[in-house]
Amino acid sequence: MYPTAAQKEAFARAFGCAVWWWNRALNLNNETYKATGKGLSRQGYNHLLPALKAEFPWLTDCYSQVLQSVSLNLSRARSLAG
Numbered sequence: 001m002y003p004t005a006a007q008k009e010a011f012a013r014a015f016g017c018a019v020w021w022w023n024r025a026l027n028l029n030n031e032t033y034k035a036t037g038k039g040l041s042r043q044g045y046n047h048l049l050p051a052l053k054a055e056f057p058w059l060t061d062c063y064s065q066v067l068q069s070v071s072l073n074l075s076r077a078r079s080l081a082g
Helices: 005-036 042-055 057-061 064-081
Strands: none
Touching: 005 042, 005 057, 005 064, 042 057, 042 064
């Protein structure tokens, strides 16, 4: 299967948004943990997304499920870490 140029561009945008959100959410989680002793939940991450999309309009270039999947994966990884 060979993606078209437009599909390659869409994949790159989605991956870029996902990586950016992973790094931002992980940093927010770490800061929250240091301040409160508790990290963020998946719902906590997802609650931040609408404001971030308003602040960073390019986040709307990918499907919302991409960012929600990052939230889910990060919350799962956090729960496995202890």
